[in-house]
Amino acid sequence: VPLGSLRRRVATVGDLDIAVASDSPEKVIEHFINYPEIKNVESKGERMSTVILTNEVQVDVLVSDADSFGSLLQHFTGSKQHNIKLRELALDFGMSLSQYGIKQKNKLKKFDSEEKFYGQLGLAWIPPELREGKEEINLAARNSLPNLITVQDIKGDLHIHTTFSDGGNTLNEMVEAAVELGYEYIGISDHAPSVTNRGMTEVIRLMDDKREEIDRINEKHNKIKVFYGYEVNILKDNSLAMPDELLEKLDYVIASVHTSFDMPRDEVTQRVISALENPFVTILGHPSGRTINIREPMDLDWNEIFKVALKNKKILEINSQPTRLDLPDHLVYDAMKLGLKFVISSDSHSINDLMLIKYGIDVARRGWCGGKNVLNTLSYSEIRKVLLTK
Ligand SMILES: [Zn+2]
Numbered sequence: 553v554p555l556g557s558l559r560r561r562v563a564t565v566g567d568l569d570i571a572v573a574s575d576s577p578e579k580v581i582e583h584f585i586n587y588p589e590i591k592n593v594e595s596k597g598e599r600m601s602t603v604i605l606t607n608e609v610q611v612d613v614l615v616s617d618a619d620s621f622g623s624l625l626q627h628f629t630g631s632k633q634h635n636i637k638l639r640e641l642a643l644d645f646g647m648s649l650s651q652y653g654i655k656q657k658n659k660l661k662k663f664d665s666e667e668k669f670y671g672q673l674g675l676a677w678i679p680p681e682l683r684e685g686k687e688e689i690n691l692a693a694r695n696s697l698p699n700l701i702t703v704q705d706i707k708g709d710l711h712i713h714t715t716f717s718d719g720g721n722t723l724n725e726m727v728e729a730a731v732e733l734g735y736e737y738i739g740i741s742d743h744a745p746s747v748t749n750r751g752m753t754e755v756i757r758l759m760d761d762k763r764e765e766i767d768r769i770n771e772k773h774n775k776i777k778v779f780y781g782y783e784v785n786i787l788k789d790n791s792l793a794m795p796d797e798l799l800e801k802l803d804y805v806i807a808s809v810h811t812s813f814d815m816p817r818d819e820v821t822q823r824v825i826s827a828l829e830n831p832f833v834t835i836l837g838h839p840s841g842r843t844i845n846i847r848e849p850m851d852l853d854w855n856e857i858f859k860v861a862l863k864n865k866k867i868l869e870i871n872s873q874p875t876r877l878d879l880p881d882h883l884v885y886d887a888m889k890l891g892l893k894f895v896i897s898s899d900s901h902s903i904n905d906l907m908l909i910k911y912g913i914d915v916a917r918r919g920w921c922g923g924k925n926v927l928n929t930l931s932y933s934e935i936r937k938v939l940l941t942k
C-alpha cells in the first residue's frame with residue numbers, strides 16, 4: 553500500500569513510500585532490492601529499505617506485522633496537519649498515537665486496519681484524500697463525511713479532441729473507445745476552426761459536415777450518444793475566437809485560455825469573466841491555466857470568477873491531464889462549497905488519454921466532491937437537458 557502524499561493523491565509527490573504487511577520481512581526486503589529498475593540501494597535494514605530508481609526517484613519500503621499494519625498505514629499516510637489534529641483529539645481521551653498503535657494508561661493497543669484505529673478514537677474511517685486537517689475529523693466524529701465520487705460514477709467525457717483538430721484518433725475511433733469504457737455519451741470538443749484563416753463560408757461548411765457525421769453516429773449507435781462542441785479560445789481582447797452566430801449551432805462550448813496567461817490580475821480576471829458572461833459558453837476549460845512545474849496558474853481573482861460562474865450557471869472543468877489537474881484541488885473545494893458544479897474531463901488527444909480521467913477523479917475527491925457535484929455523472933437524458941438548455 554502506498555503511503556504519504558501518493559496515497560492522499562496529491563497533485564505532485566516527491567519520494568514514494570510503500571508499506572507491506574508480512575511475517576517474513578527479510579524476504580520482502582530481499583525481493584524489493586532486486587527490482588530491476590533500481591540504480592542504487594541506499595539502505596537495507598530488517599524492516600526497511602531505501603533505493604534510488606534509474607529515473608532518480610527515491611522509494612522507501614516499510615514492512616510491518618499484520619497485527620499493527622493499520623496503525624502504520626495511518627501514521628505514514630499523514631498529512632502532518634491531519635495527524636496533529638488527530639493527536640490533539642487522542643490527548644483529550646488520554647491516549648497517545650504512534651505507528652505501532654494507540655497507548656492508553658501505558659498499555660499499547662495494536663490495529664490491523666485503519667478502520668479499527670479510527671474507530672478507537674470514535675471516528676469513522678477517513679478517506680486519505682480528505683486527510684489534510686480541514687474539518688474531516690469533526691465530520692468523522694459525527695459520521696457525516698461526504699460520499700466521495702469514484703471513477704465508476706462517470707457516465708461520459710465532454711472534452712475530447714479528434715483528427716478534426718489536433719487529436720491523434722478519428723471521431724469514430726474515439727467513439728468506439730468510449731463505448732469500450734461503458735460511457736453513455738461523449739462530447740467532441742476540437743479546437744474551433746479559425747474564421748480569420750479559413751473564412752466564414754468554409755467554416756460553416758466544415759461545421760455542417762461534422763454535424764452530419766455526428767448525426768449519423770447518433771442514429772446508428774444504440775450504445776452511445778455524441779454531443780457536438782468546440783473548445784474555443786478566450787482571446788486577449790476578452791472576445792472568443794468564434795463568433796456567437798457559429799457558437800449557437802453547437803450543443804455546448806468549452807471556453808479556455810491558451811495564450812497570454814501572464815496578464816495583470818484585473819485584466820486576466822475580466823478576460824475570463826467576459827467568457828463566463830457569454831450565453832453560449834457552457835464550460836470553463838482548465839480554469840487556472842497552470843502547467844504543473846512549468847507554468848504558474850493565471851493571477852485570477854477566484855472569488856470574482858466563482859461569483860460570476862455561479863450567477864451565469866457555468867460549469868467548471870476539472871481537467872485530468874496529469875500536467876494540468878486544473879481546477880486545482882483547493883479551488884475545487886472552495887467552488888464546491890459555493891455550490892458550483894464541475895465536469896471531470898480527460899482532454900483526450902488520443903484513445904489512450906481517455907483513462908486519464910482517474911486523475912481528475914483524484915482532484916475532485918481531494919476537493920470533497922461527491923457524484924452530485926459533478927455533472928458528467930448524470931445519465932445521457934439528464935446531461936442533454938443541462939447542455940442544450942444553455
Ligand atoms: Zn485546452
Ligand SMILES: [Zn+2]
Nearest residue numbers: 711713783899
Ligand atoms: Zn482540449
